[in-house]
Amino acid sequence: MADQTFDTIIVGAGIVGSALAAFLSKDNEHESILLIDRSFHALSGSTGSAPGLVGQLNVSQTLTTLAQESVQEYASMAGAFKKVGCLELASSDAGLSEQQERLAMATDRGMKASIVDHDESAKLLPPIVKKDSFRQALYFPDDGLADPGVITHAYRSQAKSRGVQFEEADVVEIKQSGDAVTGVVTADGRSFxxxxxxxxxxxxTTSLLLETIQKQIPLVPVAHPYVYSSARDSRHIDYPFVRWPERLVYARDHGERDGFGTYDHPPLAVDNPGASAVSDWQGSGFDTAVSKALKECFSSGFGSAETDLSSDSLELKLQEKISGIFTLTPDNLPVVGAIGPEGLWIAAAIWVTTAAGCAKFLTKLLKGEDVDDHMKSALDPGRFGSSVPVEELKKQALKTYNHIYGADESGGGS
Ligand SMILES: Cc1cc2nc3c(=O)[nH]c(=O)nc-3n(C[C@H](O)[C@H](O)[C@H](O)COP(=O)(O)OP(=O)(O)OC[C@H]3O[C@@H](n4cnc5c(N)ncnc54)[C@H](O)[C@@H]3O)c2cc1C
Incomplete structure (x- = not known):
């Protein structure tokens, strides 16, 4: 049978690939698009384990713009986004002055933000923060919680209704002829x-590009812990989510349980991810690296009377522990654009927070429409050049993990 031919093939139907399929097919009935994923049933990529915190202010104006565009999108989709707000806590003098800087940055960019004193913050916070552990909070009322599963499925439905073809298959090869791509081959022997x-x-992304077109780009899959408390009664209040930059931790109310994440541990690269973006908690020293951070976090910062997450009872009281995996880059910005050979594009290292914005941006590039030049170079996959060896760039990328809330151009964290 002759190979099926398309204008565009998108490999990967997580939140990014699905959003791209929806945007690219909109008002574009002449474009034939194929969306391929290993599975359309489970969300086996990072999208499936993200708790969906969306904070829009970032030192990088590019990330702020992409996050704002994404929130605008998600807010228009049923059940996709709750504007619960975000409270960033501080307890040290350095933390307080950092809040002043972030407040000034937000004000400059026309975003809503305010400093809230301890007593007012205590009223707004979910009862999972120990009240004597912080001094004040920086409040972003327009931030919120996205539901990555709802968003991904909504984009897939839009794409399907606009004629995008779906194939469940594992892409094992990107085919090339001369300087241009010509299609893909799947593990079950089909070609498109x-x-x-x-x-x-x-x-x-890294392994697919390296194995099939011998292209190295400095993307580093890294393990990231997220833990859930045991079940409790719903509080029936949409509490803001909480970030604590000084302690590199964050938390949210999930309705009938609480969720906590930490970056306060040595970063762990995952060189060969398996079939899902959740790795083994016990393996590769992850448990040892993370349990100290979690104990510290629950002994003096987070915890609630309802679920008793004191550090002594921690192991017993956690209902679920996830070692998820996401991708880092040397500057913590996504890579979105053409990478060569001709016709090959990439959209990687993208958070839920900026997924719709990045997919819209790539849609414009693919259609040959005008885009903002600054954003194009900020996201350009070729921006790291060739003067620094890729292995060195990967080390830089890994280091950004502990600066995810940093005050430099990085900082896209949950
Ligand atoms: C624990 C954790 C917490 C997080 N918290 C947040 C948060 O609060 N806020 C936030 O904004 N972000 C968060 N993130 C980051 C966010 O989840 C990811 O950055 C985002 O979901 C990536 O989406 P994606 O579509 O690029 O990738 P994925 O969701 O991983 O999708 C990639 C898809 O490609 C498919 N695929 C891969 N290779 C092939 C192949 N060869 N052939 C066919 N199909 C293939 C996979 O099956 C998968 O479905 C978190 C991540 C983790 C792990």
């Missing part, structure tokens, strides 16, 4: 042809 291929394969 296209003049454009977009790799939106999350943490598997």
């Amino acid at each position: 042809q296209a003049r454009q291929i977009v790799v939106a394969s999350g943490i598997w």
Whole structure:
């Protein structure tokens, strides 16, 4: 049977690939698009384990713009986004002055933000923060919680209704002829042809590019812990989510349980991710690296009377522990654009927070429309150049993990 031919093939139907399929097919009935994923049933990529915190202010104006565009999108989708707000806590003098800087930055950019004193913050906070552990909070009322599963499925439905073809298959090869891509081959031996291929394969992007076109880009899959408390009664209040930059921790109310994440541990690269973006908690020293951070976090900062997460009872009282995996880059900005050979594009290292904005931006590039030049170079996959060896760039990328809330151009964290 002859290979099926498309204008564009998108490899990966996580939140990024699905959003791209929806945007690219909109008002574009002449474009034939194929969306391929290993599974359309489970969300086995990073999208499936993200708790969906969306904070829009970032030192990088590019990330702020992409996050604002994404929130605008999510807010228009049923059940996709709750504007619960975000409270960033501080307890040290350095933390307080950092809040002043962030407040000034937000005000400059026309974003809503205010400093809230201890007593007012205590009223707004979910009862999972120990009240004597912080001094004040920086409040962003327009931030909120996205539901990555709802968003991904909504984009897939939009794409399907606009004629995008879906195939469940594992792409094992990107085919090339001369300087241009020509299609993909799947593990079950099928071939699909296209003049454009977009790799939106999350943490598997590096291996797919390296194995099939011998292209090295400095993307580093890294393990990240997220833990859930045991079940409790619903509080029936939409509490803001909480970030604590000084302690590198964050938390949110999930309705009938609480969720906590930490960056306060040595970063752990995941060189060969398996079939899902959740790795083994016990393996690769992750448990040892993380349990100290969690104990510290629950002994003096987080915890609630309802679920008794004191550090002594921690192991017993956690209902679920996830070692998720997401992708880091040397500057903590996504990579979105053409990478060569001709017709090959990439959309990787993208958070839920900026997924819709990045997918819209890539849609414009694919359609040859005008885009903001600054954003194009900030996201350009070729921006790292070739003067620094890729292995060195990967080390830089890994180091950004502990500065995810940093005051430099990085900082896209939950
Ligand atoms: C624990 C954790 C907490 C997080 N918290 C947040 C948060 O609060 N806020 C936030 O904004 N972000 C958060 N993130 C980050 C966010 O989840 C990811 O950055 C985002 O979901 C990536 O989406 P994606 O579509 O690029 O990748 P993925 O969701 O990983 O999708 C990639 C898809 O490609 C498919 N695929 C890969 N290779 C192939 C192949 N060869 N053939 C066919 N299909 C293939 C996979 O099956 C997968 O479905 C978190 C991540 C983790 C792990």
